[in-house]
Each structure stands twice: as structure tokens, then as C-alpha cells.
Amino acid sequence: MESNFDELHQPILTHDHPPPPELNSSLEEMLSNTQLPLLKRLLSATWIELNLLFPLATPAILVYLINNSMSTVTRAFAGHLGNLQLAAANLGNSGIQLFASGLMLGMGSAVETLCGQAYGANKYEMLGIYMQRATIVLTITAIPLTIVYIFCKPILLLIGESEPLASSAATYVYGLIPQIFAYAVNFPIQKFLQAQSIVRPSTYISVATLVLHVLLSWVAVFKLGLGLIGSSLVLSFCWWVIVVAQFVYIVKSRKCERTWNGFSVEAFYKLWDFVKLSSASAVMLCLEIWYFQVLVLITGLLDNPELALDSVAVCMTIAGLLLQIGVGFNAAASVRVSNELGSGNPKAAAFSVVIVNMVSFIIAVIEAIVVLALRHVISYVFTEGETVANAVSDLCPYLAVTLILNGIQPVLSGVAVGCGWQAIVAYINVGCYYGVGVPVGCVLGFKFNLGVKGIWSGMIGGTVLQTLILLWITFRTDWIKEVNTAKKRLDKWEN
Incomplete structure (x- = not known):
């Protein structure tokens, strides 16, 4: 990295719990201490960074896994109602809910940049204002999304879904309308807490809510007979439980007393500027989230696509589950980089980028090795069919490559968020994913008759190009x- 740093800067701020004594000196000071031998300096800096990274990444991974699991549990209960209900819940989740959650999470990541850098710069009072601005913007965005939810049945019919499936999916989606507004509040709160390295409370809240969610889903589906609408309403209710619990924590906790000073009229200032920043963030993240959904859609256009779709669905489920680890490191990278930039610590920011990428990459390689070792049996977790198992086994090398890329690419996106590069990455994503990956995949899959392997190969190529x-x-x-x-950005956004 091109860096010449001679100045010493203030130490980074503490996290949920005070760091061990050896962490009391800042990472920047350690990297700048030329009196120490280079190897000792790097080893000490690595120890400091790891002790800052894992308390951030581990709870974040758990939160994303648990929140993802709530949607999976809801669809599992829907599956007990029948095959049509299961298909409807999956369609509502993949076709409608994923679109909304990707858009809202992407827009919410704008506050991640501002809060992280403001916290590093000791501008604590601005974090609460940024969170409120983001909530206002996301709540307004939720209104047109609600209209999409309301008219999802004709939309699904328009893209060729059958009448019974579209009707059942619409019923499921109607129950998710309150969830949209929960997203609008939750994502800014989540980024507000993460920017301060307050992550454990969200983990405890998510675990407790998951237990409540399973219980209420059982009551709604089996005891009250509320069917699809009952299962999705429970999911929406539980998301609001998470929102309320986290907000109560913010108001009551002494850890947030510097960053939360109550509701402020300043939250309504510069909303249009925030919309522009949020839009770039939304485009960046949505293009990433939707990319491999395109793989499933294109696979459905193959001749006799049933077996290909089944095997791809199993692989995408595994990839989606393990992706949450990369997303957790994405959040940790964003917090670490933005905090250090806000604190004026360029060496520490650069070093954090290196360490978090190395750690995430090593974990991703281990995931890929495990998947390849279990390639012949891994599909039996999802289905008992031997034909599907063989097809999944053939696709596992492609899955392994995807997992390795998922260990790097989300972290780099987190670095981009921490630095405020969302608009640049959005353009890169458009070119690499949809200008290269999808067209090349279609050519390989259809023109060269390579089927799903060709489609997936092309899309891997797009991801490799973007990552490079x-x-x-x-x-x-x-x-x-x-x-x-970062300093100029904070000066611009302050009040």
C-alpha cells in the first residue's frame, strides 16, 4: 500500500469490554514504532488487530446467521402446510422479500460509513443524528416497496408464475409488509451499534428472538391454523421485537450515552444528500445480492431444468449460509477501517485491511476444502435423491471456488463502505457482474451447451474480475x- 506515515495518532476507542493491557497502546503507535524490529512490530500489530477484529466479526456473523435462520424457519413451517405453500414461501422470499431486504440493507450501509468515521473522530453526538436521518430516508423508501408488496400477485403472474402459486405467494408476502418498516429502523440501528463495536447485545437479542420466533410460528401454524399469512406475520412481528429491544438498549445503556442524545430536528437536515449517498450504497449491495439469484433464473431457462435447478438450489443454500461468515467480516472490516480513518490513523486502517482479508480468506479456503471432502454426501442434508446428490457432487468444485471468492469479495466491499467508495464499487459491479459475468455465462451455458456449469463458470469469471x-x-x-x-466528509455532514 502506498503510505508514508510519520505522525502518531490518538489510540482507537475501546469496545464492548475494555481491551487487554497489551491492547492499550494503539495499533497506529505500534506500526509507527521504528525502535522495534520489523518482525516484532508486525507480530505485535497482528495480535492487537486480531483482538479487535474477532470480538467484532464473531457476534456479527452470529447475528446475520440467526436473522437469516428466522426466514428459513418461517419457510420450513410453510412447508409443513404443503408443497404449494412451500413453493409460495420460497417464491415470496426469493422474488420479493430478497429484493426489499437488499435495497434497505444497501441504503442502510450509508450510515455505516458516516457513523464509523464519526465515532473514530470522537464526534459522538453525530452518530444518533445519522441513525435518525437513515431511518427517515429508509422509512420513506419503504412506502413504494409496500406498493410492490401489495401488487405482487399481478407482478408474479406477469413473469409467468401460475395462478395458484402467485395467489399463495401473495398471501405470504402480505404478511411481510410490516417487516419492510422493521428493516427501515433495524438496519440504521444495527450500523449505529456496530460503528461503536457494540455487537454482543444484538447477538443476545437475536438468539432470544429466534427462540420466540420458533414458538410463535408453531402456535400460529399448528394451533391457530393461520396458514401462510400467520407464518409471515410472525416473522414480521419478530423483526419488530428485535428493533424495539435494540432501541431500548440504546436508550438505557450507558455505552450509548455519548452517541444517543434523544430525537433531534437535525435529523431532517440534508436528507437529499443522504438519499444520494444511500442510493449508491443500495446499488452496490443489491447488485451483489441479486447476482447469484440470476444464476438460478438463467438455469431455469435450460432444457429440462428440473435437475439443474434442484442441484443449484442445494449449492446456493450452502453458499448463502456460509456467505454469512463473509458478511460478518464485511461488517468488521467496515467498522475497523472507518474507525481508524476517522481517528486519523492511516497505517492502522491499511493494516486492518490486510489482516481481515487474510483471516477471511483462510476461513473460506477451509470451507471450500470441507465442501469438496463432503461433495458426495452433502446434498443428503436437503434431499434423499441419489440423482440430485450426483448432480450436486459435480457442481461442488464450482461451489468451492465461489466460497473462496466469498471470503475475499465481501471483505473488500466492507473496506469500500468504510472508506465511502460505494459509488465507485457500484459501477465496477455493473460492469463485472452484468457486463461480463452474466453474458459470458449465457454464452458458455447455451451456445457451447455447457449447461449450468457454463453459466456458473461465467458468473465466477465476473466475480473474479470484480475482486481483482x-x-x-x-x-x-x-x-x-x-x-x-474522511475528515472533509465529516465536516460536510456535521449539522
């Missing part, structure tokens, strides 16, 4: 310049 570009941008980054950019 992000690596190059990150490697060439002038971190002193990024510190100055």
Missing part, C-alpha cells in the same frame, strides 16, 4: 488521502 479490480484499488490506495477525505 477491488484488490488493485485497495492496494493502490493512499491512506493518508483517505484520512483527509
Whole structure:
């Protein structure tokens, strides 16, 4: 990385619990201490960074896994109602809910940049204002999304779904309308807490809510006979439980007393500027979330697609589950980089990027090795069919490559969020994913008759290209310049 840092900066701030004594000196000071031998300096800095990284990443991974599991549990209960209900819940989740959650999470990541850098710069009072601004913008965004939910049946019919399936999916989706507004509040709250490295309370709340969710789903579906609408309403209710519990924590906890000063009229200032920043974030994240959904849609266009769709569905389920680890490191990378930039610590920001990428990559390689070792039996977790198992086994090498990429790409996206590069990454995603990956995949899959392997190969190629570009941008980054950019950004957004 192109960096020349001679100044010493203030130490980074503490997290949920005070760090061990050896962490009391800042990472920037350790990296700048030329009196120590280089190897000892790097080893000590790595120890400091790991002790800051894992308390952030581990709870974040658990939160994303648990929140993802709530949707899975809801669909599992729907499956007990019948095959049509299961298909309807899956369609409502993949076709409608995923669109809304991706958009809202993407827009919410704008506050991640601002809160993380403001916290590092000791501008604590601005975190609460940024959170409120994000909530206002996301709540307004939820209104047109609600209209999409209301008219989802004709939309599904328009894209060729059958009348019974579209009707059942619409019933399921109607119960998810309150969830949209829960997203609008939850994602800013989540980023507000993560920026301060307060992550454990969200984990405890999510675990408790998951237990409640299973219990209420059982009551709604089996005892009260509320069917699809009951299962989705329970999911919406539980998301609101998470929102309320987290907000109560913010108001009552002493850890947030510097960053939450109550509701403020300043939250309504500069909303249009926030909309523009949020839009870039939304485009960046949505293009990533939707990318491999396109793989499933294109696979459905193959001749006799049933077996291909079944095997791809199993692989995408595994990839989606393990992706939550990458997403957890994405959040940790964003917090670490934004905090250090806000604190004026360019060396520490650059070093954090290196360490979090190395750790996430090593874990991703281990995941890929395990998947390849279990390639002949892994599908039996989802289905008993031997034909599907053989098809999944054939696709596992592609899944393994995807898992390795998922260990790098989300982390680089987290670095981009921490630095405020959302607009740049959005353009890169459009070009690499949809200008290269999808067309090449279609050519390989249909023109060269490689089927789902060809489609997946093309899309892997798009991800590789995007990852290489992000690596190059990150490697060439002038971190002193990024510190100055963060300072200007905070000065612009303050009040």
C-alpha cells in the first residue's frame, strides 16, 4: 500500500469490554514504532488487530446467521402446510422479500460509513443524528416497496408464475409488509451499534428472538391454523421485537450515552444528500445480492431444468449460509477501517485491511476444502435423491471456488463502505457482474451447451474480475488521502 506515515495518532476507542493491557497502546503507535524490529512490530500489530477484529466479526456473523435462520424457519413451517405453500414461501422470499431486504440493507450501509468515521473522530453526538436521518430516508423508501408488496400477485403472474402459486405467494408476502418498516429502523440501528463495536447485545437479542420466533410460528401454524399469512406475520412481528429491544438498549445503556442524545430536528437536515449517498450504497449491495439469484433464473431457462435447478438450489443454500461468515467480516472490516480513518490513523486502517482479508480468506479456503471432502454426501442434508446428490457432487468444485471468492469479495466491499467508495464499487459491479459475468455465462451455458456449469463458470469469471479490480484499488490506495477525505466528509455532514 502506498503510505508514508510519520505522525502518531490518538489510540482507537475501546469496545464492548475494555481491551487487554497489551491492547492499550494503539495499533497506529505500534506500526509507527521504528525502535522495534520489523518482525516484532508486525507480530505485535497482528495480535492487537486480531483482538479487535474477532470480538467484532464473531457476534456479527452470529447475528446475520440467526436473522437469516428466522426466514428459513418461517419457510420450513410453510412447508409443513404443503408443497404449494412451500413453493409460495420460497417464491415470496426469493422474488420479493430478497429484493426489499437488499435495497434497505444497501441504503442502510450509508450510515455505516458516516457513523464509523464519526465515532473514530470522537464526534459522538453525530452518530444518533445519522441513525435518525437513515431511518427517515429508509422509512420513506419503504412506502413504494409496500406498493410492490401489495401488487405482487399481478407482478408474479406477469413473469409467468401460475395462478395458484402467485395467489399463495401473495398471501405470504402480505404478511411481510410490516417487516419492510422493521428493516427501515433495524438496519440504521444495527450500523449505529456496530460503528461503536457494540455487537454482543444484538447477538443476545437475536438468539432470544429466534427462540420466540420458533414458538410463535408453531402456535400460529399448528394451533391457530393461520396458514401462510400467520407464518409471515410472525416473522414480521419478530423483526419488530428485535428493533424495539435494540432501541431500548440504546436508550438505557450507558455505552450509548455519548452517541444517543434523544430525537433531534437535525435529523431532517440534508436528507437529499443522504438519499444520494444511500442510493449508491443500495446499488452496490443489491447488485451483489441479486447476482447469484440470476444464476438460478438463467438455469431455469435450460432444457429440462428440473435437475439443474434442484442441484443449484442445494449449492446456493450452502453458499448463502456460509456467505454469512463473509458478511460478518464485511461488517468488521467496515467498522475497523472507518474507525481508524476517522481517528486519523492511516497505517492502522491499511493494516486492518490486510489482516481481515487474510483471516477471511483462510476461513473460506477451509470451507471450500470441507465442501469438496463432503461433495458426495452433502446434498443428503436437503434431499434423499441419489440423482440430485450426483448432480450436486459435480457442481461442488464450482461451489468451492465461489466460497473462496466469498471470503475475499465481501471483505473488500466492507473496506469500500468504510472508506465511502460505494459509488465507485457500484459501477465496477455493473460492469463485472452484468457486463461480463452474466453474458459470458449465457454464452458458455447455451451456445457451447455447457449447461449450468457454463453459466456458473461465467458468473465466477465476473466475480473474479470484480475482486481483482477491488484488490488493485485497495492496494493502490493512499491512506493518508483517505484520512483527509474522511475528515472533509465529516465536516460536510456535521449539522
